[in-house]
Amino acid sequence: MKQFKKSASLNNQTPRKALTKRLFFFILLLTTLIVYIYFESVQRFILSTIFPKAGQYTHSRKTILEMTGAHIGITLFATALSTLVGVIIGILVTRDAGKDFQRLVLRLNAFIQTFPPSAVIILAFPILGFGWKPALLALFLYSLFPILGNTIVGFQSVSPSVIDSARGMGMTESQQLLIAEFPQAMPMILTGIRHSYILNLGTAAIAAVIGGGGLGTIIISGLTLRNSALVLSGTIVISLLAFIGEQVFQLLYPAQS
Amino acid sequence: MAELRTHPQIPQTHTFLKADNISAHYGDTAALKDLTLHIPANRLTVLIGPSGCGKSTMLRCFNGLVKISAGRIEYEGESIRALSETDLRRSMGYVIQSIGLMPHMTVEENVDLVPRLLGWERASRKERATRLLQLVQLDPEVYLGKYPNELSGGEAQRIGVARALGADPPVLLMDEPFGAVDPLTREQLQNEFIRIQRQLKKTVIFVTHDIDEAIRLADFLVIMKDGQIIQADTPEKILATPANEFVENFLGPNRSLKRLTLFTADHCMVEAISGTDANAKAYLEPETPGCYWKVDPKGIPLSGFAWVQGKIIERPINNSGHTVQKYSSLRECMSNILSLGLPSAAVVDEKGRLCGEVRFETIQKISIS
Numbered sequence: 036m037k038q039f040k041k042s043a044s045l046n047n048q049t050p051r052k053a054l055t056k057r058l059f060f061f062i063l064l065l066t067t068l069i070v071y072i073y074f075e076s077v078q079r080f081i082l083s084t085i086f087p088k089a090g091q092y093t094h095s096r097k098t099i100l101e102m103t104g105a106h107i108g109i110t111l112f113a114t115a116l117s118t119l120v121g122v123i124i125g126i127l128v129t130r131d132a133g134k135d136f137q138r139l140v141l142r143l144n145a146f147i148q149t150f151p152p153s154a155v156i157i158l159a160f161p162i163l164g165f166g167w168k169p170a171l172l173a174l175f176l177y178s179l180f181p182i183l184g185n186t187i188v189g190f191q192s193v194s195p196s197v198i199d200s201a202r203g204m205g206m207t208e209s210q211q212l213l214i215a216e217f218p219q220a221m222p223m224i225l226t227g228i229r230h231s232y233i234l235n236l237g238t239a240a241i242a243a244v245i246g247g248g249g250l251g252t253i254i255i256s257g258l259t260l261r262n263s264a265l266v267l268s269g270t271i272v273i274s275l276l277a278f279i280g281e282q283v284f285q286l287l288y289p290a291q292s
Numbered sequence: 293m294a295e296l297r298t299h300p301q302i303p304q305t306h307t308f309l310k311a312d313n314i315s316a317h318y319g320d321t322a323a324l325k326d327l328t329l330h331i332p333a334n335r336l337t338v339l340i341g342p343s344g345c346g347k348s349t350m351l352r353c354f355n356g357l358v359k360i361s362a363g364r365i366e367y368e369g370e371s372i373r374a375l376s377e378t379d380l381r382r383s384m385g386y387v388i389q390s391i392g393l394m395p396h397m398t399v400e401e402n403v404d405l406v407p408r409l410l411g412w413e414r415a416s417r418k419e420r421a422t423r424l425l426q427l428v429q430l431d432p433e434v435y436l437g438k439y440p441n442e443l444s445g446g447e448a449q450r451i452g453v454a455r456a457l458g459a460d461p462p463v464l465l466m467d468e469p470f471g472a473v474d475p476l477t478r479e480q481l482q483n484e485f486i487r488i489q490r491q492l493k494k495t496v497i498f499v500t501h502d503i504d505e506a507i508r509l510a511d512f513l514v515i516m517k518d519g520q521i522i523q524a525d526t527p528e529k530i531l532a533t534p535a536n537e538f539v540e541n542f543l544g545p546n547r548s549l550k551r552l553t554l555f556t557a558d559h560c561m562v563e564a565i566s567g568t569d570a571n572a573k574a575y576l577e578p579e580t581p582g583c584y585w586k587v588d589p590k591g592i593p594l595s596g597f598a599w600v601q602g603k604i605i606e607r608p609i610n611n612s613g614h615t616v617q618k619y620s621s622l623r624e625c626m627s628n629i630l631s632l633g634l635p636s637a638a639v640v641d642e643k644g645r646l647c648g649e650v651r652f653e654t655i656q657k658i659s660i661s
Contacts, residue, residue: 200392203357203465204406204455205381214405218396 054286061282068275072099081271082264089264094253103272105248109167110235110276113174118228121179125186125224126212137187148180152238156245170242170249177238178231185227189220222288229284236277240269308333309354309463309495314363316349323349325519326363331512336489336496338506341516342542347499350516351465354497355381382406384463385456385494389471391448393440399425399451400436406458424454427488429642446477453485457492464496470505482508483619486556503543507531508553508621515539527554548659552622555658560622561639561648572597572604582636582651591645596634607632615640618647622658625650 071077075093082092093099128137155173163169193216201215243251250269257265309331316324323346331337331354339347352358353365356377365372372380385406393402403421412420425432428450440448449469456464470478470485482505489496489509500506506513507527514524523535531547531554534540543550565575566585575584576599584597593615595608609615615638616625628637629652636649 194390194392194395196388196390196392197394198392199357200386200388201394203355203381203386203388205378205409207378210409215394218394 057282057285061279061286064275064279064282068272068279071275072103072272075099078268082268085267086264089262091260091262092264092268094256094265097248097252099250099253099268099272102248102250102252102269103276105167106236106239106250106273107276109171109174109242109247109249110232110239113171113178113235113239114228114232116171116175117179117182117231120175121182121227121231122186122224125183125190129187129190130208141184141187144180144183147176150176152177153241153244156241160245165246167242167247169245170239170247173241174235174238178235181230181234182224182227185223185230186220189223189227190216192223193219225284225288229281232280232284233277236273236280240273308366308368309497310366311350311353312364312366314353314360314365316346316353316358316360318349323358323519324353324360327519327521329514329521329524331495331497333495334493335511336498336509337512337514338498338500338510339514339516340500340503340506340542341522343501344518345516346519347501347516348467349519351467351497351499354463355384355386355465357381378409382410382459383461384465385458385461387449387452387456387464387466387469389468391440391452393448393451393455395440397439398436399438399440399443402440402451403455403458405455406461410459412459420458421454424457427457427491428454429484430454445473446481449473449481450484453488457494462495464494466496466498468499468501471500471502478505479620479624483617485509486619504550504553507550515542549623551659552626552655555622556618557616557620557622557625557637557639557650558618558648560625560654560658561618561650562654564636564638564646564649566591566593566646570595570597570606572606576604578602581653582649583634583638585638585646585649587646590643593638593640593646596632596636596638598634598636600633600635605633607634609638612640612644614638615644615646616650617641622650622655626652626655629655 079092127133128140152173156169159169159172201211239249240251240254242249243255254266254269311329313326315326341347349358353360400421403424404417407417422432470481510527513527513530515522523539564585566587570586572584578599585593586595587593593609595606597604597606616628625637636651639648641647
């Protein structure tokens with residue numbers, strides 16, 4: 036016990052240092068991203084040192100800035116949507132009344148996960164048409180799994196004695212959920228959201244196939260033109276976005292790592 | 293002998309928590325079978341029995357965590373079915389073996405919980421939490437800001453008791469609260485709980501499977517088996533006249549030794565002879581039945597002297613294991629006397645100062661009476 040206390044007091048100093056470190060990385064990454072997407076000269080400089088013979092270093096119609104905006108938009112939209120739906124369903128099937136549906140929901144969820152996003156896009160095309168809508172649907176379905184799964188696991192991991200004592204001290208159902216259970220399930224849920232965000236960031240590139248915009252536009256035209264510089268340019272931005280997202284989650288919930 | 297215990301005997305108190313002819317089921321198995329139990333107010337009732345006897349179920353019926361399938365439970369004259377479940381539970385402190393402190397909240401927030409649910413002001417909540425920690429003898433300045441994972445088992449259970457007392461409920465329900473700690477800590481927690489209970493006089497229902505704990509704490513002892521009550525009476529009466537073979541077996545073979553756990557040191561202690569010098573001969577006559585205690589200027593005993601077989605012997609007191617506390621049982625006193633080889637045990641107060649002694653002859657008188 037004494038040893039444990041010692042390590043706990045040591046930890047009291049590290050979170051501050053770790054926080055400053057994370058903040059530093061976050062700002063560094065953000066600056067790099069902004070500089071890269073804002074200045075075409077920077078893009079040209081970096082890409083031409085790697086691929087001196089590529090000839091074309093930027094997309095002919097759209098700027099990286101526009102594409103990044105669209106990419107972030109669709110990623111965040113899809114992640115927010117699957118967070119909302121995933122957490123609500125997750126809460127419902129971990130209540131006493133909804134427990135019977137838990138297995139069904141988990142299976143259905145796993146089944147949805149097996150759809151390739153490109154297939155969803157093609158299947159949804161006749162109904163939702165061209166543009167970002169079918170892409171959003173594909174991303175939403177694809178990223179529901181980690182959030183829903185983690186929400187269920189998060190609520191299941193709350194110790195039964197905590198729930199028993201919460202009920203015993205006279206909490207209503209909703210107080211039990213908000214005061215006792217939710218804060219304890221939170222780390223797991225956040226991990227799920229983080230997972231979904233990263234997943235969506237990569238998958239959002241296929242939105243371009245159906246005219247949904249985003250960084251997929253430059254990557255796909257790079258592929259058709261056999262121009263690796265264009266592919267790399269899109270990939271650099273996506274990677275930076277992934278790293279930045281990671282840092283944001285770390286800052287939001289420092290206990291996670 | 294009854295006057296040695298502070299508590300007047302049971303039948304004089306009124307009951308305000310009654311279970312009449314109740315039954316409870318888990319699926320198809322009956323956990324409680326047509327059982328009637330009246331809980332005496334402001335007393336400590338212990339439910340005991342082998343595992344699976346329904347004692348925890350019984351406890352959980354009182355705050356509605358288990359729904360009864362037949363019968364009626366009355367709380368202050370009203371059926372608990374008529375009361376709102378949350379109000380009922382908020383008026384009964386609840387302590388369980390696994391404690392169930394919220395791991396994401398500090399000690400203060402945990403102790404605060406029921407007052408917060410009841411909508412108390414922040415300032416009075418803070419004051420209450422500080423007072424409760426003092427009551428369970430944990431320094432509020434050190435502990436209020438800690439998280440449950442920084443507490444030892446004994447400390448966590450003290451916080452559990454403090455949390456149950458949060459909104460000053462008239463009733464405390466305790467389900468094997470000291471079952472998960474080591475024997476030494478358990479004895480300490482029991483001593484402290486006796487002190488708290490004498491101060492607050494709550495109506496306590498306490499579930500345990502440890503017969504020694506039951507005899508020590510109970511004002512009213514309920515022995516259960518297979519969802520039924522076998523015998524319910526004061527522990528003195530149960531020890532003296534077990535209802536049947538089951539109770540006798542349950543009490544175990546050394547009943548006269550168990551009787552010693554009925555009494556606490558403060559009821560049997562006499563004034564001790566003490567001084568700061570080591571010249572015991574000046575204070576002790578050869579026929580004195582007790583000891584002379586050498587103490588430091590603060591009153592903390594350093595060693596004990598006594599006449600044994602014609603000469604004076606000295607036994608140094610090096611640690612807290614060599615003394616007993618005011619709320620220690622006579623059994624502890626007995627073991628102390630035997631291990632130190634002195635004719636009496638030194639009783640110390642919370643600060644470790646000598647406040648009396650319990651003599652072997654007193655214990656002898658009690659055990660044969």
